[in-house]
Amino acid sequence: LAVTIYDVAKAAGVGIGTVSRAINNSPQINLDTKQRIQKIIKQLNYQPHALAQSLARKRSNTIATIVPFFTNYFFLELLRGIQQRLTENNYDLILYSVDKIDRREVFLDRTLVERRVDGVLLISLGIPDDYAERFISSSLAIVLVDSFHPNLDSFLVENVDGAFRATEHLIKLGHRKIGMIDGHLSSRPGLLRLEGFKKALRHYHLQFDDRHLVICDATHGEDGFNEVSGYEAMKQLLELGSNMPTALFVASDIQAFGVFKAAKERGVRIPEDVAIVGFDDIELAEFIGLTTMRQPIYDIACLSVEKLLARINGPDSLINSKKLNTELIVRESCGAHIANRSK
């Protein structure tokens, strides 16, 4: 049923080598024979067998993307960008999703060892040193997205700076009692955003208050960046009563959804009673009027794919790590300057 290169060769009265040249439009072929072969290929509806090609060429035109699936919509948008870019470049994407963090090694191993893909995109997941070493020595291309290792290419958003500016926005609005809701600190973004937050407080000579920081637990192997965690964190803060901060930096938009819900349940108004600034700018952020730090998700997707393909094709360029800036998107969740509030 399947037509092979031999069938084409026979029909055209040439050797399979010549057919191969026609397919891969090699310059080493007579234009006439090439066209003749192409016509026959059309007639027979021949298509090269992708696996056989990969085996012979020692490259599969396929890359693997390893993502933590969590509940973060950040990944959906990222994935979409990656897929688009890959398709344009004629690459296929194998998707691995890790449910529990420790499972990531299974997939790293798989890609290293099965030689089924030309490269891997590791998303928001740290890489242990020994694996980094294996990637380097096996010269399997890899780029880290939203993660970092000194010996590998990576793309990061300016988490510290972004958190700094988010917090600064609150401070400039007149807030002095500012809290934060973060994801788990085992996640790099979680750690860095907290750092940025503290840095901003320090810079503006504000006191950091333990009770105003809630770090969401990594329940069910997740990283705390989800609505439920945000909801519970907010409820916890609400217990503070009059000690409650007047403003909150929430480390992800998705958590902010939970915050909004908890606030609403308690009749706490946003932004009148508490101002909220998020992080990510997922599509839905606009629909709750959330002021947030936008991550250049689409740019990250494009750049990382380009970098990966570049490394596949020219393995010896210098390692580099690029940081992308975030952008403050002002909507309604922070309201006006606090001095004008009482009016």
Next chain:
Amino acid sequence: LAVTIYDVAKAAGVGIGTVSRAINNSPQINLDTKQRIQKIIKQLNYQPHALAQSLARKRSNTIATIVPFFTNYFFLELLRGIQQRLTENNYDLILYSVDKIDRREVFLDRTLVERRVDGVLLISLGIPDDYAERFISSSLAIVLVDSFHPNLDSFLVENVDGAFRATEHLIKLGHRKIGMIDGHLSSRPGLLRLEGFKKALRHYHLQFDDRHLVICDATHGEDGFNEVSGYEAMKQLLELGSNMPTALFVASDIQAFGVFKAAKERGVRIPEDVAIVGFDDIELAEFIGLTTMRQPIYDIACLSVEKLLARINGPDSLINSKKLNTELIVRESCGAHIANRSK
């Protein structure tokens, strides 16, 4: 650098056939030699080359999933379930996302012709007859999810029935002027949910009113199932003033987000001024207290993967199409019975 089956054979002092038997734990091998070989495999850190295996076995342990990426979070959850299930069964997933509907044929073609995958999962996308025919005659396994073709396996949710019950819920709450916001009718769910809506009105002897139906446009090649469309549809309905329906069936939760936003902007209260019931029960639905019809997304994912694998392994079973029920999840967006409203 790469160690092959020959290296192992040499080190073990056996033929490659024996090594192959050890790998694929064939019964036709002496237990001792098998264990000896396995030890050597460990030592050499040998792993079979996945592509070479696939080529020789004529099966790749990989399936393709073709999804319309739109903006629907429905797919994220579905994808996660599919991935999980596939991993358990030792299959890899190649993800193709179609941005514009007409691009789906590119990928269908690709899977048919490159023979790189053992089967395909086609999500929420119709399949033209000629392609269906090609799948059948090439005996490449395929199952349709949230889509239908008489000659192919498929899984569907009870869209008509779900819409009927959603509308019925509104009616039983005392509403008589009920509107609907739908996605584009070129989408099967869009069409069927409208059908269910009308059926419910008819069944309860209510008049269908054109002005109370808004069908979201398929702008930018999308299907209207997104927040922006919902937002605009709601604004349009709000123009009706006193003719505005007292209740709305919104064909997807994500559109309902837009509806909520528009309502809030105009100071229209939910559920006091207008009751809303959605469809999908995406995770965020809970966070706006949306009453909605739950689709059994995870079940669909599991069942369709199982069906696909079954068909790959036993191609000759009967074609079947299974429908899955939806479930009404009551939250706050419909409020109490309308007769109690004025209190």
Next chain:
DNA sequence: TTGAAAGCGCTAACAA
């Protein structure tokens, strides 16, 4: 410019 033939790394049929 072309054909023949040697791989790519494995599986599976066949013979021993």
Next chain:
DNA sequence: TTGTTAGCGCTTTCAA
């Protein structure tokens, strides 16, 4: 129980 060998469908030397 094992080794040998012929594919799987292609790419890519090497000669011609």
